[in-house]
Amino acid sequence: MAMDEVLIDKVVVNMGVGADPDQMKKSEKVIKEITGKTPVKTTSDKRVPDWGLRPGLVIGLKVTLRGEEAKEFLKKAFIAKENKLNKKSFDKEGNFGFGIREHIELPGIKYDPKLGIIGFDVLVTLKKRGYRVKQRKIKKTTVGRKQRVKTQEAIKFVEEMGIEIA
Numbered sequence: 001m002a003m004d005e006v007l008i009d010k011v012v013v014n015m016g017v018g019a020d021p022d023q024m025k026k027s028e029k030v031i032k033e034i035t036g037k038t039p040v041k042t043t044s045d046k047r048v049p050d051w052g053l054r055p056g057l058v059i060g061l062k063v064t065l066r067g068e069e070a071k072e073f074l075k076k077a078f079i080a081k082e083n084k085l086n087k088k089s090f091d092k093e094g095n096f097g098f099g100i101r102e103h104i105e106l107p108g109i110k111y112d113p114k115l116g117i118i119g120f121d122v123l124v125t126l127k128k129r130g131y132r133v134k135q136r137k138i139k140k141t142t143v144g145r146k147q148r149v150k151t152q153e154a155i156k157f158v159e160e161m162g163i164e165i166a
């Protein structure tokens with residue numbers, strides 16, 4: 001049925017950089033190169049003196065991709081992971097995430113000695129049709145249990161994309 005179809009809601013590309021401004025500039029160039037989008041800076045919420053963190057300190061970058069851009073990026077990211085994912089990468093809500101150690105593993109990305117090698121995380125949120133009731137402005141409500149994506153449905157969706165689950 002059409003309402004049972006699992007869809008990609010969004011793909012978030014996340015880089016934890018730290019407080020170093022030089023590394024932040026390099027990471028910003030890398031994330032622009034791999035996604036084609038300008039990243040948003042993420043800040044620390046907590047104080048961790050051992051790591052030199054304080055609230056409001058910029059420590060990372062992220063880009064959210066939706067629609068066709070998300071599908072195309074996800075295909076490249078799966079190639080970098082050799083079309084394999086671990087079953088532990090999936091959560092109870094059917095979302096999944098994985099890390100890529102070197103950005104140059106993505107197809108079409110060349111090594112630049114000025115930037116070095118930077119890793120990043122890819123986080124994928126899945127949904128079914130009708131999920132909009134949770135996000136709309138008028139008569140906002142909760143998503144029914146049948147309309148939530150379950151772990152097995154997410155795994156089946158990924159396997160249909162040609163990805164092996166270990």
